[in-house]
Amino acid sequence: MATTADFRNGMCIIFKDEIYSIVQFLHVKPGKGPAFVRTKLKNVKTGRIVENTFSSGTKVEEVRVERRQYQYIYKDDLGFHLMNTETFEQINVSESMIDNSDLLKEGQIVEINFHTETETPLTVEMLPFVELQVVFTIEGEKGNTASSTALKPATLETGAEIMVPMFINQGEVIKVDTRDRSYSERVKQ
Numbered sequence: 001m002a003t004t005a006d007f008r009n010g011m012c013i014i015f016k017d018e019i020y021s022i023v024q025f026l027h028v029k030p031g032k033g034p035a036f037v038r039t040k041l042k043n044v045k046t047g048r049i050v051e052n053t054f055s056s057g058t059k060v061e062e063v064r065v066e067r068r069q070y071q072y073i074y075k076d077d078l079g080f081h082l083m084n085t086e087t088f089e090q091i092n093v094s095e096s097m098i099d100n101s102d103l104l105k106e107g108q109i110v111e112i113n114f115h116t117e118t119e120t121p122l123t124v125e126m127l128p129f130v131e132l133q134v135v136f137t138i139e140g141e142k143g144n145t146a147s148s149t150a151l152k153p154a155t156l157e158t159g160a161e162i163m164v165p166m167f168i169n170q171g172e173v174i175k176v177d178t179r180d181r182s183y184s185e186r187v188k189q
Contacts, residue, residue, distance in 0.1 A: 002062040004037040004054050012044065012063040012113075012122070015052070019044045019063050019115070019122060027056070044113070044122040047099070064116040070124075072108050082110065082124075091121065098124045100178050102160040105132060126178040131187050132156040133173050137164065151183075 002013070007025045014020075020041035029035040035056035042049050054060070070082035070091070079092045080101065093112075095101050104110070108130060113122045137154035151163040162176060164183045175184040 001059045003060070004056055004058050006062070007037060007039070012065045013041075014061040014063060015041055020050075021123070023049060065113045065122065066116050067111050067113055070110050070112050072104050072106060072110060074106060080104070080124075082112070085109070093121055093124055097121065098126065100126065100160075100181055102158055103130055103132070103156070103176060103178050103181070105130065105158050128178060129175050129184060130178055131173055131175050132158060132160075134164070134168060134170055137168060137170055139169070 002011075004027075007022055009022055009024065011022045012019055013022065021044055022039060023042050024040040026038045027035065028038055037054045037056060037058075039052050039054065040049055041052055069085045071085055073081045073083050073090070075081070075095075079094045080098060081090060081092045083090045098104065098110070104126060109127060111125045113125070114120065115122055133156065134154045135157050138152055150166045152166055152168075153161055154164040154168060155161050156174075156176070160176075160181070162181050162183060164174065168174060168183070168186065173187040173189060175187055176182070177184050
């Protein structure tokens with residue numbers, strides 16, 4: 001058992017009979033009344049974020065989670081097939097477990113959080129940035145290519161569509177932030 005004093009970002013706990021990950025927490029000591037901890041919790045199965053306030057010192061059940069690296073192999077009707085980079089064991093996970101799964105390219109590394117007692121995958125996290133080739137985009141208009149504020153749609157090699165600056169052309173490789181699907185930078189080749 002853990003208490004609210006043990007809270008840290010990323011910690012997994014049992015809350016309302018489900019597993020939640022602590023996204024954010026704040027210990028508050030008001031001038032009057034007892035101290036409390038204000039939290040934002042993310043349900044690891046549904047991805048829904050809820051806010052909850054715990055009284056200071058409240059006991060919670062901590063869930064032991066282990067992070068393992070897997071490599072994305074392919075996708076079919078059963079979902080995404082991933083291979084453990086150390087044991088070469090293969091598993092498949094549903095598309096709903098991966099945020100922005102259309103940015104996932106064969107051979108890329110992902111991290112999977114496993115519930116250590118039941119050996120079930122809880123979450124699949126992509127690396128923060130991926131490098132992908134632009135397979136289609138319209139040509140930038142003359143005069144608009146110097147500014148990075150003007151954006152245009154681009155289709156990437158995985159089929160994902162994101163907005164890129166006007167100076168990006170078809171065939172170039174760009175770095176994409178997987179957390180918010182935004183263009184980061186052009187990759188030098």
